[in-house]
Amino acid sequence: xxxxxxxxxxxxxxxxxxxxxxxxxxxxxxxxxxxxxxxxxxxxxxxxxxxxxxxxxxxxxxxxxxxxxxxxxxxxxxxxxxxxxxxxxxxxxxxxxxxxxxxxxxxxxxxxxxxxxxxxxxxxxxxxxxxxxxxxxxxxxxxxxxxxxxxxxxxxxxxxxxxxxxxxxxxxxxxxxxxxxxxxxxxxxxxxxxxxxxxxxxxxxxxxxxxxxxxxxxxxxxxxxxxxxxxxxxxxxxxxxxxxxxxxxxxxxxxxxxxxxxxxxxxxxxxxxxxxxxxxx
Numbered sequence: 001x002x003x004x005x006x007x008x009x010x011x012x013x014x015x016x017x018x019x020x021x022x023x024x025x026x027x028x029x030x031x032x033x034x035x036x037x038x039x040x041x042x043x044x045x046x047x048x049x050x051x052x053x054x055x056x057x058x059x060x061x062x063x064x065x066x067x068x069x070x071x072x073x074x075x076x077x078x079x080x081x082x083x084x085x086x087x088x089x090x091x092x093x094x095x096x097x098x099x100x101x102x103x104x105x106x107x108x109x110x111x112x113x114x115x116x117x118x119x120x121x122x123x124x125x126x127x128x129x130x131x132x133x134x135x136x137x138x139x140x141x142x143x144x145x146x147x148x149x150x151x152x153x154x155x156x157x158x159x160x161x162x163x164x165x166x167x168x169x170x171x172x173x174x175x176x177x178x179x180x181x182x183x184x185x186x187x188x189x190x191x192x193x194x195x196x197x198x199x200x201x202x203x204x205x206x207x208x209x210x211x212x213x214x215x216x217x218x219x220x221x222x223x224x225x226x227x228x229x230x231x232x233x234x235x236x237x238x239x240x241x242x243x244x245x246x247x248x249x250x251x252x253x254x255x256x257x258x259x260x261x262x263x264x265x266x267x268x269x270x271x272x273x274x275x276x277x278x279x280x281x
Contacts, residue, residue: 001030001031001032001033002032002033003032003033003034006033006034006036009055010036011033011036012056012057012058012059012191013057013058013059013191013192013193013204014058014059014060014061014148014150014193014202014204015036015037015039015059015060016036016037016060017033017034017035017036017037018033018034018035018037019031019032019033019034020032020034039059039060040060040062041059041060041061041062041090041091041092042056042058042059042090043056043057043058043059043061043064043086043087043090043092043150044056044057044086044089044090044216045057045086045212045213045214045216046213046214046215046216054215054216057150057191057206058148058150058191058204058206060148061090061092061148061149061150061204062092062093062147062148062149063092063093063094063095063138063139063147063148063149063150064083064086064087064090064092064093064094064095064149064150064152065095065097065139065149065150065151065152065153065203066080066083066084066087066094066095066096066097066152066153067097067099067151067152067153067157067158067159067162068080068096068097068098068099068109068153068154068157069098069099069100069156069157069158070098070099070100070101070103070104070105070106070109071100071103071104072100072103072156073154073156073157075098075109076154077109077112077262077266078266078269079154079212080096080113081225081226081266081267081270082212082214082270083152083212084116084118084225085214085217085221085222085225085270086212086214086217087225088221088224088225089217089221089224089225092150093119094118094119095119095120095121095138095149096113096118096119096120096121097120097121097123097135097162098110098120098121098122098123099123099124099157099158099161099162100123100124100125100157100158101122101123101124102124102125106120106122110122111259112259112262112263115227115228115259115260115263116226116227116228117227119138121134121135121138123135123158123162125158125161127162127165132165132166135162135166136166136196136197136200139166139196139200139201139203140196140200140201146196146199146200146201146202147201147202148193148201148202148203148204149201149202149203149204150203150204150206151163151203151204151205151206152206152209152212153208153209154208154209155208155209156208157208159205159208160172160205163194163203163205166196166203167194167195167196167197167203168197170194170205172205190207191204191205191206191207192204192205214270219241219242219271222267222270222271223242223267223271226263226266226267228260228263229249229263229264229267232248232249232252233248233249235248235252236248236249241271242267242268242271243268243271243272249264249267250264
């Protein structure tokens with residue numbers, strides 16, 4: 001139960017709270033949440049890019065696992081970019097987990113994100129013991145101590161399967177991708193914090209989502225998420241919106257090749273979404 005004075009939506013998964021009452025956990029026991037401790041981080045999302053209203057999805061996480069399938073369904077780099085923006089804005093360390101490498105090569109996706117220096121792990125089924133060990137080490141802060149990680153991914157990418165591999169007792173429901181639409185079916189309906197084996201911290205599994213609204217994040221924070229573009233953007237004229245003629249990123253991308261052009265296109269698609277949100281306000 002929660003104290004009435006805390007109000008609605010005041011507690012989210014990952015919060016540290018103070019309890020009053022019978023905390024024994026015995027049958028019939030009753031305790032109340034009377035205080036929410038100060039949060040060290042907040043992962044937030046808005047309903048869409050035209051709605052600046054935000055809600056906290058997870059509190060106190062230090063790392064975000066962005067799960068993306070290499071096939072069935074096809075990889076969505078726009079979704080990955082949005083997750084990266086949200087992770088950097090919240091101060092979370094991102095880890096890109098590329099699943100289903102038994103169906104498609106990870107080479108193009110890895111090359112696409114290589115300029116960011118983004119940590120990546122590629123998995124397949126059945127999951128090799130060495131890969132499982134690497135993932136568990138990453139969740140355990142590479143051996144430096146327990147922490148909270150949040151797992152984000154679209155429906156059908158194998159997120160629940162991955163969670164079940166990492167935490168055998170999790171028993172998260174798994175589903176299949178619709179052969180007609182290419183979209184996965186929602187198998188998780190709510191976020192849940194699961195203890196990792198060996199007291200290595202917590203993994204918060206979230207429901208599969210199809211979009212990650214960034215209406216609450218400023219254009220400057222969006223650009224900051226594209227680390228490979230931040231340095232060349234410094235050559236832009238004062239007040240540059242990175243969408244209009246005269247942006248230094250155009251010349252830079254043209255000189256760097258197709259990967260840089262694709263990265264700039266991703267940035268601009270997100271910035272145009274933010275521009276639409278501001279006009280709607």
